[in-house]
Amino acid sequence: xxxxxxxxxxxxxxxxxxxxxxxxxxLKKKDARxxxxxxxxxxxxxxxxxxxxxxxxxxxxxxxxxxxxxGTVYRTLALMExxxxxxxxxxxxxxxxxxxxxxxxxxxxxxxxxxxxxIEFSDEQIMELIADSCKDLGFEERTHxxxxxxxxxxxxxxx
Amino acid sequence: xxxxxxxxxxxxxxxxxxxxxxxxxxLKKKDARxxxxxxxxxxxxxxxxxxxxxxxxxxxxxxxxxxxxxGTVYRTLALMExxxxxxxxxxxxxxxxxxxxxxxxxxxxxxxxxxxxxIEFSDEQIMELIADSCKDLGFEERTHxxxxxxxxxxxxxxx
DNA sequence: ATTACTGCAAAGCATTTGCAAATGC
DNA sequence: GCATTTGCAAATGCTTTGCAGTAAT
Numbered sequence: 001x002x003x004x005x006x007x008x009x010x011x012x013x014x015x016x017x018x019x020x021x022x023x024x025x026x027l028k029k030k031d032a033r034x035x036x037x038x039x040x041x042x043x044x045x046x047x048x049x050x051x052x053x054x055x056x057x058x059x060x061x062x063x064x065x066x067x068x069x070x071g072t073v074y075r076t077l078a079l080m081e082x083x084x085x086x087x088x089x090x091x092x093x094x095x096x097x098x099x100x101x102x103x104x105x106x107x108x109x110x111x112x113x114x115x116x117x118x119i120e121f122s123d124e125q126i127m128e129l130i131a132d133s134c135k136d137l138g139f140e141e142r143t144h145x146x147x148x149x150x151x152x153x154x155x156x157x158x159x
Numbered sequence: 160x161x162x163x164x165x166x167x168x169x170x171x172x173x174x175x176x177x178x179x180x181x182x183x184x185x186l187k188k189k190d191a192r193x194x195x196x197x198x199x200x201x202x203x204x205x206x207x208x209x210x211x212x213x214x215x216x217x218x219x220x221x222x223x224x225x226x227x228x229x230g231t232v233y234r235t236l237a238l239m240e241x242x243x244x245x246x247x248x249x250x251x252x253x254x255x256x257x258x259x260x261x262x263x264x265x266x267x268x269x270x271x272x273x274x275x276x277x278i279e280f281s282d283e284q285i286m287e288l289i290a291d292s293c294k295d296l297g298f299e300e301r302t303h304x305x306x307x308x309x310x311x312x313x314x315x316x317x318x
Numbered sequence: 319a320t321t322a323c324t325g326c327a328a329a330g331c332a333t334t335t336g337c338a339a340a341t342g343c
Numbered sequence: 344g345c346a347t348t349t350g351c352a353a354a355t356g357c358t359t360t361g362c363a364g365t366a367a368t
Binding site for chain 3: 035037068071075
């Protein structure tokens with residue numbers, strides 16, 4: 001399992017170096033195999049910016065020397081989600097969207113109606129209030145998701 | 160355009176009586192036609208509890224005397240959304256989920272991992288904090304969505 | 319050696335669309 | 344009467360799956 005890591009941007013290489021061992025541990029605990037295809041997918045995930053959709057990733061890996069088939073990309077993303085390395089977002093599209101969670105603390109999103117841009121924000125108080133609501137209702141929170149739809153500053157200014 | 164309204168439960172009949180004229184206005188403003196199929200779909204929407212998916216609704220209307228085809232159900236739901244009579248929720252499934260918004264103020268959801276139940280809650284303070292975050296970022300909020308995933312009280316107790 | 323994983327292409331499934339027939343205006 | 348809407352069935356597009364071959368342990 002050795003793919004070309006020489007020509008990756010510094011930042012990507014570092015993310016992969018941190019994330020890959022975690023994924024390996026996860027796979028070993030699961031008695032799953034550490035394969036080349038899985039490393040290629042993980043590397044590709046960390047080579048992209050925050051948001052991406054499974055199918056685009058699959059398309060990127062459908063040709064070139066680091067080829068991985070569509071089916072395997074989907075299967076690996078599911079494993080990475082299980083391992084806590086990516087998080088699913090499905091609010092704008094019907095398509096599944098993922099983002100890194102590695103080195104990426106919990107946060108919320110605003111999505112611009114005009115340009116489709118995702119803007120991240122977070123607010124400690126909101127998290128606490130949600131926790132309070134859960135306590136009131138006897139609901140045990142695993143995670144939450146907030147999406148705000150509207151117009152971003154740039155698009156608002158353009159008008 | 161007359162479908163049987165006699166045997167609808169009182170509550171449903173009342174919702175339909177309030178919502179239908181709004182939809183008619185909406186259609187007229189759009190120079191769209193007021194058709195029997197559209198009334199059947201609207202009635203079916205209000206005959207269901209909060210949450211439903213487009214396809215289930217279509218299935219329900221695929222037989223019987225108030226038959227409406229799948230294509231028309233989807234097309235009508237899109238119109239109802241545009242008219243502000245239903246709201247899209249796409250968080251749990253890849254499937255599109257709708258809920259009434261008519262006589263149903265804005266609220267958030269908790270979704271139980273175990274039983275799939277949707278629990279509604281709302282919190283004025285959270286809304287304000289989100290509004291503040293938007294202001295800080297120059298984002299003009301149109302709407303927002305909060306989904307909390309976890310285990311509901313019943314399922315937690317069962318364990 | 320054994321068993322899991324991959325690639326491929328085919329199958330699934332919700333949703334959308336094209337077009338002829340039906341319906342509202 | 345004319346334009347929109349409907350129904351139907353076929354198409355679409357993302358995702359999943361079956362299976363034979365390949366790679367990891």
